[in-house]
Amino acid sequence: HDALGTRVVSGEAAPFNTPTIWNAVGPQRLGWRGDADDVAAVVDRALTKSFLMGNASVDVVTARLGASATYAARFRRAGLRPDRGGLSAALSAYLAHVSPTDAPADRFFAGDDGALGADQKRGLALFRSLGCASCHAGASVGGGMIARFGVVADPYAERGQCDDDSFCRSDDDCRIAGGGACRMTHLVRAVDDGIGANTFRVPSLRCVADNAPYFHDGSARTLSEAVRVMARVQLGKTLDDDDTRALRAFLGA
DSSP states (O other), X not given: OOOTTOBOTTSXXXXXXXXXXXXXXXXXXXXXXXXBOSHHHHHHHHHHOTTTTOOSOHHHHHHHHHHOHHHHHHHHHTTOOSSXXXXXXXXXXXXXXXXXXOXXXXXXXXXXGGGSOXXXXXXXXXXXXXXXXXXXXXXXXXXXOEEESOSSSOTTTTXXXXXXXXXXXXXXXXXXXXXXXXXXXXXXXXXXXXXXTTEEEOOOOTTGGGSOSBSTTOOBOSXXXXXXXXXXXXXXXXXXXXXXXXXXXXXXX
């Protein structure tokens, strides 16, 4: 899970912040544009896009897997073939295996009132009362819909760039990234329009505390900053430190 600007196989900069692989399985849209319906579509894209792995085709990859005695044997033991379908099935099984399913919030929603502390419960109440749950809903706490980034305010008005040209919201972002000060360059790229009118897939918030940086552009390097930005540009709210802390406590549960 890397910040925007990561140079991959081709040396080309990836246009989007790399999403986490946690909770990537289940009934939700995938990809920042929400245009992938299942893991197979994501696998095809990851293997062949020039700014990702850059293979000529998925068939090239499966041919290499089939030619490897080690991988061919592992596929056989799993009852799979080293082809497109087998590759997707294997990766789907792995993604399901590494996705946490017994977080404190899971136990709380299952009826264990003691699973969340006072700050986390206050954060949950804020999450609901502010309206966050209208988009970040369901078992994945998001991932199932497309929405505009910047409902009430321009999300790029306070976005700048660090010395390494990665995006930032404050000098703290650049210090975390090791890229100097945040310069207000006001650069807005074509990909920042999402699928039109600044619309993107609403990401899942499960395990979000462990998945910095945030947003499709990787511009917020801390969860507290991401929470403040979302409150301001989506809801027209300015959060104080106590509310930000409570929301962060709930999102970390």
